Amino acid sequence: MSTCRLSVNLNKVALIRNARGANFPNLLQVALDCEKFGAEGITVHPRPDQRHIRYDDIPELRGKIATEFNIEGNPTPEFMDLLRKYPSDQVTLVPDAAQALTSDSGWDTLAFASFLQEVTEELKSLGARVSIFVDPDPKMIEGAKKLGADRVELYTGPYAHEYKADRAAAIAPYIKAAEAAAAVGIELNAGHDLNLVNLAYFKQNIPNLLEVSIGHALTVDALYMGFQNVIPLYKNCLR
Template identity: 60%
Template structure:
């Protein structure tokens, strides 16, 4: 079964735009789990423009599913992980001023650095995933580094899905197949939505987890959070092109 981890960064973005504590990101995380989410994802950035480091600390005791913390492993980020010890850390090569994650790691160039970080997190009992593109050499190196999983950056898949979904999915099937043979768990995330998620799942049924934030929170504005989470979960347990909820 592919797990759905809900990224609540956008909830924090809305809160921060006004100040105060509305909406309450901790309560939203509690509700997401109540409504069927298999995990909660956050991605604190240095400028704290959405999720703040303090939020991560507040969330930790309220997560009873899986807690996935994404980020570039700066000294501050590593200190946060040491304190929180989440279920999973997803290493993302974000520049400090990037708008959103838009590329995977060059695991060849950063092999030594990533090896040290992965070893440190795993020594704490934290499952470690490396955010990568579908480049097979980068996936092979992620395996050599010793990562538990990779997270496939699905931005290009989502962009090409409408025009040619067979072409869009092909490199992801190849990448996920190689990762599976290497013993790596496979996660996926970025721009996944109710239109393209089921096709990804059907073609890569061994996906461990998808992390979805922007589209899911946007859909919740129209559908409500509970119904939206159920709709996304339905994409992960129904045959291709079967009726949507």
């Protein structure tokens, strides 16, 4: 069995649903099916413009998800109000700008230490594990540990972008980041642009990786092969 969990991000499923203004595909049913097909967690990322996951999706999903429920987002007042009403198993704090197309950088855990510590303490008091989205920079990882986070999620966009040109160079900063996480005693997640081509190599080189959150590539693969076939393929990459 894998020691690294696969959390399926449903943002792109919600984007397809929203395109026609109805509940088709049914987001909850897709989440339950993904669990049935082997997903070990469900991730959602409600953004301020609610262009995919909407705030009103959270209460329906929260009571039905049997695996780990991970809510990502920038801790705006609206986001925090949502988490107070519907506590999650894990909250991943992401420094998204309001109009960001997708997550493209991690937190500066030194510059925003006071703010992140306050948010982290409140979320932990609500029973959530707190993960902070960071670049593969040992200083940012050390900063996350000092402010009280349980985990960091490494932003893997640069790794995915550089993988085909030179995978050894692409993975190098992530190996150092993983070593830094182990040294300070903070747990490790990863996510962004991981796929069936680059995931296994990442996992092989990051042995202390506990969870990956994958949405875009997994959903695209499911268009061709179906979630029932794709989820086991991703899990195989993590073994």
